[in-house]
Amino acid sequence: MKKIFLSIIFFTTILICSTTEAAEKLTVLLDWFANPDHAPLFVAEQQGYFKEAGLDVSLIGPADPSDPPKLVAAGKADIAITYEPQFIEQVDQGLPLVRIATLIDKPLDCLGVLNDSSIKKISDLKGKRIGYSNGGGVTSATLKIMLEKNGLTLNDVELINIHYDLTQALLSKKMDAVTGIMRTFEVIQLELANHPARIFLPEKNGVPTYNELILVINKKNLNDKRFQKFVAALQKGVDYLQKHPDESWKLFVKSHPELDDKLNQRAWVATLPYFAKHPAEFNSIEWQAFAKFMQQNNLIKNTQPMSHYAINLNH
Numbered sequence: 001m002k003k004i005f006l007s008i009i010f011f012t013t014i015l016i017c018s019t020t021e022a023a024e025k026l027t028v029l030l031d032w033f034a035n036p037d038h039a040p041l042f043v044a045e046q047q048g049y050f051k052e053a054g055l056d057v058s059l060i061g062p063a064d065p066s067d068p069p070k071l072v073a074a075g076k077a078d079i080a081i082t083y084e085p086q087f088i089e090q091v092d093q094g095l096p097l098v099r100i101a102t103l104i105d106k107p108l109d110c111l112g113v114l115n116d117s118s119i120k121k122i123s124d125l126k127g128k129r130i131g132y133s134n135g136g137g138v139t140s141a142t143l144k145i146m147l148e149k150n151g152l153t154l155n156d157v158e159l160i161n162i163h164y165d166l167t168q169a170l171l172s173k174k175m176d177a178v179t180g181i182m183r184t185f186e187v188i189q190l191e192l193a194n195h196p197a198r199i200f201l202p203e204k205n206g207v208p209t210y211n212e213l214i215l216v217i218n219k220k221n222l223n224d225k226r227f228q229k230f231v232a233a234l235q236k237g238v239d240y241l242q243k244h245p246d247e248s249w250k251l252f253v254k255s256h257p258e259l260d261d262k263l264n265q266r267a268w269v270a271t272l273p274y275f276a277k278h279p280a281e282f283n284s285i286e287w288q289a290f291a292k293f294m295q296q297n298n299l300i301k302n303t304q305p306m307s308h309y310a311i312n313l314n315h
Contacts, residue, residue: 023056024226028215029068031081033061034256036184036268037104037213038081039248040275044237046251053229072218073097079230084211085138085299088291091308092300096219099310101231103213105276105283108184111146111200113177114170122150122200131162131175141297142202143179149206171195184270189263208289211282212274214310228313234279245272282310 030038041059044050050057060077062068068080069087073095081103082090090097111130113119119128125147132139144154162169166178167186171193181187183199190197203209215234217227241248249268253260284306291303 022054023051024054024229025056025058026050026079026226026230027058027060027077028079029071029077029081030059030061031065031068031083031213034059035259036252036264036271037108039252039268039271040103040234040237040241040279042237042252042255043241043248044233046248046255047237047240049233049236049240050230053233055226055229055233057230069095069097069216072216075218078217078221078226080216081213082216084214084287084290085294087214087216088294088309089138089300091304092302097216098219098222098308099214099216099282100227100313101215101234101279102211102276102282103215103279104271104274105211106274107201107203107207107210108182108212108274109142109180109202110183110187111143111177111179111202112166112170112181112187112190112197114190115196115198117176117198119177119198122146122205123152125177126152126156127158128176129158129160129174131160131166131169131178132180133162133164133166134180137297137299138294139180141294141299142207144297145207145293146200146202146205167193170197184274185263185267188266188270192263192266208293209286210290211276215279222311231280231313238275238277238279241275242272242277245269280312280314282312284310 028041034042045057045059068077069082069090071077072080087097087099119125130143140159143159147153147156160175162175166181167189169175170178170190187197187199221227245268249265287306287309288303291300291309294300295303
């Protein structure tokens with residue numbers, strides 16, 4: 001009996017060790033600290049979908065939001081979360097990156113003013129101060145098109161890089177408007193501060209739609225089977241999140257208690273409609289239209305064939 005018991009322990013230990021050894025490590029660099037924008041990833045982790053796929057996934061926040069794609073291009077990380085506009089610029093610059101999945105397939109950025117201001121429509125921005133924080137040429141090009149769609153040019157406004165919190169710039173009245181605020185976060189933040197915002201959406205004012213958050217890898221790793229497993233697990237995370245948003249939120253803040261407040265809870269709910277229902281898929285017509293927009297605005301030299309931008313690992 002003792003020999004049988006020891007044999008069971010021995011084979012159980014072997015099985016556990018084999019399972020542990022079989023889990024393939026995968027490092028995912030987030031675009032920012034963990035937040036509701038990353039919900040499907042954390043749900044996939046919480047529900048064990050990555051483990052079921054044989055993956056040991058580490059979700060890591062970056063020291064600098066611009067670093068993740070560069071680190072993946074340099075072979076120092078496996079996957080990076082980034083933004084489609086910046087990614088298209090990086091491909092144009094020669095970084096060996098390709099998109100394998102989409103987290104948020106619609107824009108989140110918008111142009112905002114305080115609801116009680118005299119600015120009721122974009123044409124009212126003539127002579128006004130518009131603040132922005134980083135974003136580079138894409139921010140300027142987006143604003144340019146939005147203004148032109150409404151009979152203005154960049155020369156009609158004062159565009160100021162404020163280098164700090166966009167919400168505070170509006171509340172302090174230092175800026176008449178800000179561009180680049182997130183409709184699922186800062187807009188809620190302003191409402192909770194009892195200063196609701198009026199927002200103007202780029203995709204409703206002449207700017208082609210684009211993906212807010214995508215996941216990219218180094219092109220040389222396209223045949224690595226870990227990524228196909230990862231995207232399949234992410235799909236399960238998306239499905240579970242949409243069916244169980246409240247339960248997923250509770251699990252999320254259990255592991256991220258610093259985010260357990262009204263702002264992040266409302267942001268969690270507000271972001272649900274923006275997540276890609278099928279992360280592996282992409283709309284090539286929308287991608288090509290946005291790349292053309294960037295070329296026309298001198299943000300990139302050339303547009304690339306679709307296969308240089310994105311791939312569906314399910315095909």
